[in-house]
Amino acid sequence: MIRKLFVLFLLVIVGFFLASVVVSVPFGAEKTIVGRYYLNNTIGETGGVNAVTSIVVLYRGFDTLGEVTVLFLAATGLAAILANTREKRKKHKEKPSLIMRVGTDYLFPAAIVFGSYIFLHGHLTPGGGFPGGVVIASGFLMLFLAQWHYKADELWLKVIESLAGMTYVLIGLIGLWKLGTFLGNFLGKGTPNMLLSAGIIPLIYIVIGIKVGSEMTGLLQNLRETTENE
Amino acid sequence: MSTLVLYLALAMAILMLVGAFVVVVTKDLLVAVIASAVVDLVLAILFYILQAPDVAITQASIGAGLTTAIFVVVVRKTKRFEDD
Numbered sequence: 001m002i003r004k005l006f007v008l009f010l011l012v013i014v015g016f017f018l019a020s021v022v023v024s025v026p027f028g029a030e031k032t033i034v035g036r037y038y039l040n041n042t043i044g045e046t047g048g049v050n051a052v053t054s055i056v057v058l059y060r061g062f063d064t065l066g067e068v069t070v071l072f073l074a075a076t077g078l079a080a081i082l083a084n085t086r087e088k089r090k091k092h093k094e095k096p097s098l099i100m101r102v103g104t105d106y107l108f109p110a111a112i113v114f115g116s117y118i119f120l121h122g123h124l125t126p127g128g129g130f131p132g133g134v135v136i137a138s139g140f141l142m143l144f145l146a147q148w149h150y151k152a153d154e155l156w157l158k159v160i161e162s163l164a165g166m167t168y169v170l171i172g173l174i175g176l177w178k179l180g181t182f183l184g185n186f187l188g189k190g191t192p193n194m195l196l197s198a199g200i201i202p203l204i205y206i207v208i209g210i211k212v213g214s215e216m217t218g219l220l221q222n223l224r225e226t227t228e229n230e
Numbered sequence: 231m232s233t234l235v236l237y238l239a240l241a242m243a244i245l246m247l248v249g250a251f252v253v254v255v256t257k258d259l260l261v262a263v264i265a266s267a268v269v270d271l272v273l274a275i276l277f278y279i280l281q282a283p284d285v286a287i288t289q290a291s292i293g294a295g296l297t298t299a300i301f302v303v304v305v306r307k308t309k310r311f312e313d314d
Contacts, residue, residue: 052284118287126283134291141299216296223303 047189048123048198056128057201061183065168068208072165075219082222096146104146111139119209123198129205133212140217144224157218164211171200171207239279242272257312263301270294 038051038059048054056064119132143150175184183200190197249269253262270293277286 050284127287128284131287131291134288134296138291138295138299141296220299223300223307 043192045189046185046198046201047192048201049192050123050125052126053122053128053201053205054198057122057204058183058185058199061172061204064204064208065172065183068165068168068211071212071215072161075215078219079222096148100146104142108139108143111142112136115139115209115213119205120202121195122205123201124193124195129208130212132205132209133214134216136209136213137216137220141220144220152217152221154218154221157214157221161211161214161218164207164214167207168204168211171203175200235279239276242276246272246276259305259310259312260302263298263305266301267294267298270297 038055042051042054043049046054046058048058115132115135117132118127118135119129122128122132140152172183175186176182178184178186183204185199187199187203189199192198196202246269249265249272252265253269256262256265270289274286274290274294277283277289
């Protein structure tokens with residue numbers, strides 16, 4: 001009884017503060033000073049048409065490096081936890097259905113191409129390295145579900161992931177060497193709306209896309225192996 | 231935002247509330263995972279209506295796709311029904 005009252009009390013407090021914030025900030029109203037600055041000056045300063053990716057990679061590039069590191073640590077931690085739980089292989093398994101197998105044959109290449117498109121065009125259209133990598137990983141998830149015997153080479157996954165991570169830092173160091181700022185845009189702005197524009201944004205998003213894709217694929221494979229062998 | 235879109239957004243917000251309620255109430259964890267995937271998917275559509283396609287793509291791929299897959303695997307690995 002006391003516990004329920006306490007929960008109700010907490011709900012009222014949280015609701016009160018949420019409501020007060022919602023009331024004081026009108027929905028979809030005038031943009032803030034920072035938001036207006038970004039929207040007005042992004043194309044002129046970075047050459048990237050998509051303001052969101054320009055902010056993520058150039059204005060806040062160091063934060064993104066931190067984000068990539070957090071994701072890497074989470075995947076590594078999960079792999080470390082799962083490493084000791086591999087059990088004996090179950091004898092009889094249900095075969096994946098025909099629809100799943102045939103559908104995957106057609107959808108897997110499409111998922112790979114779409115994921116690459118998302119991170120290659122991060123500076124032009126909505127998207128970027130993180131969603132692009134996850135779309136690629138979801139293609140591999142389909143493959144894992146449809147083909148019991150398929151297994152991605154873990155060594156290669158690790159090598160690709162590490163190389164991508166190192167390339168990110170290397171791009172940052174080249175910026176430090178040429179412009180004096182870590183992750184500085186040393187390639188210039190280029191012509192907006194072109195595929196080869198916005199300096200290092202496409203480079204970094206290709207690296208992030210490959211890194212996230214291989215990381216998530218490795219994570220899913222780890223989970224699958226420990227589930228399958230129960 | 232036109233009136234039709236506004237009503238659509240309201241209907242989706244109600245759907246999200248129902249989904250979130252199901253997630254909290256149900257004892258079947260698989261149902262809870264699917265319901266939270268519905269919440270994520272509707273949220274992605276709402277982001278798109280609110281002109282944030284970047285966030286919508288990320289929400290749909292990570293929230294509705296990858297997280298759901300990982301949760302389903304975890305439910306299969308542990309147990310499906312919550313204790314009272």
